Amino acid sequence: MAKAKTLYTCTECGGSSTKWQGQCPHCDAWNTLVETLAESVTPSRYSALSVVSQVQTLGSVEAVEDERVLTTVDELDRVLGGGVVKGGVVLIGGDPGVGKSTLLLQALTAMSQQHKTLYVSGEESARQIALRANRLQLDGEKLELLAEIQLEKILATLQAHQPFIAVIDSIQTVYSEALQSAPGSVAQVRECAAQLTRFAKQSGTVIFLVGHVTKEGALAGPRVLEHIVDTVLYFEGDTSSTFRLVRAIKNRFGAVNELGVFAMTDKGLKGVSNPSAIFLSGHRSDVPGSCVMVTQEGTRPLLVEIQALVESSPMPNPRRLSVGLEQNRLAMLLAVLHRHAGLACHDQDVFINAVGGVRINEPAADLPLLLAIVSSFKNKAMPDKLVVFGEVGLAGEIRPVQRGQERLREAAKLGFTLAIVPIANKPRQAIAGMEVIGVERLQDAVTYLRDA
Numbered sequence: 293m294a295k296a297k298t299l300y301t302c303t304e305c306g307g308s309s310t311k312w313q314g315q316c317p318h319c320d321a322w323n324t325l326v327e328t329l330a331e332s333v334t335p336s337r338y339s340a341l342s343v344v345s346q347v348q349t350l351g352s353v354e355a356v357e358d359e360r361v362l363t364t365v366d367e368l369d370r371v372l373g374g375g376v377v378k379g380g381v382v383l384i385g386g387d388p389g390v391g392k393s394t395l396l397l398q399a400l401t402a403m404s405q406q407h408k409t410l411y412v413s414g415e416e417s418a419r420q421i422a423l424r425a426n427r428l429q430l431d432g433e434k435l436e437l438l439a440e441i442q443l444e445k446i447l448a449t450l451q452a453h454q455p456f457i458a459v460i461d462s463i464q465t466v467y468s469e470a471l472q473s474a475p476g477s478v479a480q481v482r483e484c485a486a487q488l489t490r491f492a493k494q495s496g497t498v499i500f501l502v503g504h505v506t507k508e509g510a511l512a513g514p515r516v517l518e519h520i521v522d523t524v525l526y527f528e529g530d531t532s533s534t535f536r537l538v539r540a541i542k543n544r545f546g547a548v549n550e551l552g553v554f555a556m557t558d559k560g561l562k563g564v565s566n567p568s569a570i571f572l573s574g575h576r577s578d579v580p581g582s583c584v585m586v587t588q589e590g591t592r593p594l595l596v597e598i599q600a601l602v603e604s605s606p607m608p609n610p611r612r613l614s615v616g617l618e619q620n621r622l623a624m625l626l627a628v629l630h631r632h633a634g635l636a637c638h639d640q641d642v643f644i645n646a647v648g649g650v651r652i653n654e655p656a657a658d659l660p661l662l663l664a665i666v667s668s669f670k671n672k673a674m675p676d677k678l679v680v681f682g683e684v685g686l687a688g689e690i691r692p693v694q695r696g697q698e699r700l701r702e703a704a705k706l707g708f709t710l711a712i713v714p715i716a717n718k719p720r721q722a723i724a725g726m727e728v729i730g731v732e733r734l735q736d737a738v739t740y741l742r743d744a
Contacts, residue, residue, distance in 0.1 A: 297329075298327050298328065298329060298470075298471060298472060298479075299327075299328055299329075300312050300313070300325040300326065300327055300328070301325065301326060301328045302316040302318060302319060302321065302324045302325055303324045303325075303326060304316065304319050304321045304324045305318050305319035305321070307319065308328075309325060312325055312327070313325060326477075326478045326479055327471055327472065327473045327477070327478075327479035328479055328482075328483075329470055329471065329479075329483060358377045358378070358545055359377070359378065360373075360374045360375035360376065360377055360545075361375050361376050361377075361378070361403075361407070361456075361498075362374075362375045363375060363376060363399040363402065363403060364399070364402040364403065365395070365398060365399050365402070365561075365563065366563045367538065367552035367553060367554055367563035367564070368395065368399060368538065368552060368563075370550060370552050370592075371525060371538050371539070371540045371550045371551070371552040372523065372525075372540070372543070372545075372546060373540075373543055373545050373546015373547060373550065374546060376457065376498045377498070377522070377545045378496045378498065379492050379493050379495075379496045379497070379498070380492070380498050380499075380522045380523065380544075380545060381488070381489045381492050381498075381499045381501065381520070381521040381522050381523070382498070382499070382500045382501065382521065382522065382523040382524075382525065383463075383500075383501045383503055383517065383518065383521040383523065383524045383525070384396070384500060384501070384502055384503065384524075384525040384526075384527070384538075385502075385503040385504065385505050385524075385525070385526055385527065386505060386526060386527025386528070387505060387527065388504075390527040390529065390536060391527065391536050391554070391556060391561050392461075392502050392527055393416075393424075393461055393502065394424070394428070394560050394561055395538075395554070395560075395561050396411075396459045396461065396500055396502070397411065397421065397424065397425065397428070397430065397560075398428065398430060398560050398561065400435055400457065400459060401425065401430040401431060401432050401435050403456075403457060404432070404433075404434040404435040404436075405431075405434060407455075407456035407457060408436075408453070408454070408455045408456050409434070409435055409436060409455055409456065409457050409458070410436045410437075410438060410449070410450070410453060410455040410457075410458040410459070411435060411436070411437050411438070411458075411459050411461070412438045412439075412440060412446055412449075412458060412459060412460050412461065413437065413438070413439050413461050414439075414440070414441040414460070414461060414462060414465030414466055415461060415462060415465055416439075416461075417439055418437045418439050421437060422437075428559055428560040429559055430560075436453065436455070441465045441466050441467060441475060442466075442467065442468075442469065443466050443467060443468040443469075443483075443484050443487060443488075444468065444469060446460070446466065446488075447487065447488075447491055450491060450495070450497060451491070451495070454495065454497070455497055456497065456498060457497065457498040457499075457500070458497055458498070458499050458500070459499075459500045459502070460488060460499065460500065460501050460502065461502040462501070462502040462503060462504060463481055463484060463485055463488075463501045463502065463503055463517075464476040464481060464503065464504050466480070466484045467480050467484070468480060468483050468484055468487070470483070471483060476504075481517060482516055482517060482520075485501065485517050485520050485521070486520055488501065489520050489521065501521065503517070518541075518542060521542075522542075522543070522544040522545060523540065523542060523543045523544065523545070523546075524540070524541040524542040524543075525538055525539065525540055525541070526538070526539050526541055528649070528650075528651060529649050533649055534555055534556050534557075535553065535554070535555055535556070535564070535570055535648065535649065536553075536554040536555075536556060536561060537551060537552070537553055537554075537649070537650065538551070538552040538553075538554065539551050539552075539589075540590070547590050547591060548590070549589060549590045550589065550590030550591065550592070551567075551589035551590055551592060551594070553567035553570065567592075567594055568594050568595040568596075568702070568706060570648045571594060571595060571596040571597060571646070571647050571648035571650055572584065572595060572596075572597050572647070578673035578674065578675075578676055579673055580667045580668050580670070580671050580672055580673050580674075581599055581600045581601055581602070581664055581665075581667050581668030582597060582598070582599050582600075582664060582667070582673070582674065583597070583598050583600075583660040583661075583663050583664035583667065583674055583678075583680055584596070584597050584598070584660070584678065584679050584680070584703075584708070585597075585598055585656065585657055585659075585660035585679065585680055585681050586656075586679055586681050586699035586700075586702060586703055587650075587652050587654060587656060587657065587681075588654065588656070588693075588694065588695050588698070588699065593695070593698050593699045593702040594650070594702075595679065595702065595703060595706060595708075596646055596647065596648065596650055596652065597646075597647040597648075598617075598644070598645075598646060598647075598657065598660045598661055598664050599644070599645045599646075599647060599664065600642065600643070600644055600645075600661070600664035600665045600667070600668045601641075601642075601643040601668055602637060602640050602641070602642055602643075602665055602668040602669040603640060603641045603643075604639065604640060604641070605639055605640055605641040610637070610638070610639060610640055610641050610642070611641045611642070611643075612626070612641075612642050613641075613642070613643045613644070614643075614644040614645075615644065615645045615646065616644075616645060616646025616649065616650055616651050616652060617644055617646055617651075617652055617657060617661065618653065621655075621658075622642070622644055622661070624686075625658055625661060625662055625684060626642065626665075628662075628684055628685075628686060628688060628734065629662050629665065629666070629734070631688070632687075632688030632733070632734050632735060633662075633666070633688075633734050633735055633738045635665075635666060635669060635738070637665070637669070640669070642665060644661060644664075644665075654693070655683035655684075655691075655693070656681045656682060656683060656693040657681075658682065658683050658684035659680055659681060659682035659683070659684055659690060659712070659714075659734075659737060660680040660681060660682075662684060662734065662737075662738075663680055663712075663737060663738070663741055666738055666741060667741065670742070672741075672742075674741060674744070675710055675744050677707065677708045677709040677710055678708070678710045678711070678712065679700075679703040679708045679710070679711050679712075680711070680712045680713070680737075681693060681696075681699055681713060681717075682712070682713055682714040682717070682731070682737075683714070684734055688733055688734045688735065689732065689733060689734075690714045690715070690731050690732060690733065690734060690736075690737065691714060691716075692714040692716035692717045693714065693717065696713060696714075696716075696717030696719075697717075697719055700713070700717075700719065700723055700726065700728065701723065703726070704723050704724070704725055704726045708726065709725060709726055709727065710726070710727050710729070711726060711727070711728045711729065712729050712731060712737055712740065713728060713729070713730060713731075714730065714731065714732075715730035715731060715732045716730075717730070718730035
C-alpha cells in the first residue's frame with residue numbers, strides 16, 4: 293500500500309511546501325512549517341452533475357435530548373453534564389501524576405460491569421495497569437486492555453471489538469504511518485485525534501483522549517485539538533495536595549465551567565460531597581485578612597476563603613502576589629481602593645491567596661478580596677459567620693453578580709448568618725437565619741467593616 297504524500301503547511305499564512313524549511317517561502321515567518329497530509333483530489337468528469345445536498349428548515353428538525361450513560365463516578369458525571377453521550381469525544385488534560393489515568397481506570401472498571409470497554413495504553417504496559425488496578429482494589433475482569441501506539445492498529449481493534457467506551461492514554465504517544473514525524477508532533481496529534489473522532493461519530497463509541505500539558509498549563513499540541521473534540525476537561529490542583537479539581541472548559545452536551553472535586557486516597561480518587569469544607573480553613577478564632585466568599589462554578593455554589601496579607605515593603609517597588617486569583621485584576625482593584633475608599637497601599641506588599649488551591653476567575657471575588665485587604669491593613673478581623681460577594685467597578689460601584697439567591701442559600705445552609713452583597717442581589721424575601729446587607733458603593737462596605 294502506497295504511503296500518503298505529505299506537505300509542510302505554514303501555521304501563519306497557510307502556504308504549503310513539499311519539504312521542510314526554516315523560513316516559510318510565502319510569508320517569511322520562521323519555524324512555522326508543520327507536516328500535514330496532502331489531500332488527494334481526483335476530478336470527475338461528472339462533477340458538474342453532482343447531486344445537491346438536501347436542505348431542511350430548523351423547525352422541521354426533531355429536537356431530541358442525547359441519552360446519557362453514567363460513569364458511576366458522581367463528580368465526573370457532574371463535570372460531563374450528567375454522564376457520557378454516545379459518540380462523544382472527551383479530551384482530559386493535566387499535569388503528570390495528577391490522576392488522569394487513575395480516574396479513567398476507575399470509571400472504566402466500573403462501567404465494564406454493564407458495558408463493553410477498552411483501555412488503550414501507549415505509555416504503560418498491560419502489566420503496569422494490572423498492578424495499578426490491584427493496588428486500587430478494582431475489579432478488572434471484564435475490562436479489555438490494548439498496549440499499542442500505532443493509529444491504524446488501534447482503529448482496526450476498535451472496529452473489530454466495537455466497545456461502548458474507549459480510553460486512549462495518551463494521544464501524544466499515538467502515531468500514524470501516513471506521517472513521517474515523530475509521535476507527539478503537531479501533525480501526528482492533529483491527524484490521530486481527527487481519525488479517532490471520525491471513528492467515534494460513525495460507530496457511536498465514546499472515546500476519552502488523555503492529553504499532556506505544557507509548562508504554561510495549556511494542552512500540548514495544536515489548539516485545533518480542542519476544537520475537534522466535544523468536551524475538554526482540565527485537572528487542577530497541586531500534586532502534593534490530596535485534593536484534585538476537574539473543570540470543564542468546553543462541553544457541547546452540557547454546561548461549561550462545571551467543577552468536580554476529588555480526594556486522592558490509597559484506593560484512588562474519591563468524590564467530595566461537600567467541597568466547601570475544603571476551601572474553608574476553619575480558624576478557631578477570627579483573624580485579620582480573612583474573608584469568605586461564595587463563588588459559582590457552573591451550577592455549583594462553593595464557599596471559598598480569601599486570605600490577604602498587607603505588610604510594609606522595604607523595597608521601592610512593593611510586591612503584588614496573587615495565588616488563585618488574577619494578578620492584573622489585583623493591581624486594578626488596589627487603585628480603586630485608593631481612589632474610592634482612601635486606602636493607599638503604594639508602600640505595602642500585598643499577598644492574596646485562595647485557600648485550597650482553587651482558581652477563581654469570576655468578578656464576584658472583587659469585593660471579598662478588597663475587604664480582606666482592608667481587614668489585614670487595619671489589623672481588624674471581620675465579623676464572625678460573614679460571607680461576601682460582589683463585583684467592583686472602576687467608579688467604585690458594587691455591581692450585581694449572577695445567581696445571587698443560590699449563593700446566599702448555600703451560605704445559609706453551611707451556617708453563615710451575615711452577608712454583604714450588591715444591593716441588586718439583596719433578596720426580596722428574607723432568608724431564614726441570615727441577615728443580608730446590600731451595599732451600593734465600595735465606601736459603604738468599607739465603612740460597615742470599620743464600624744462592625
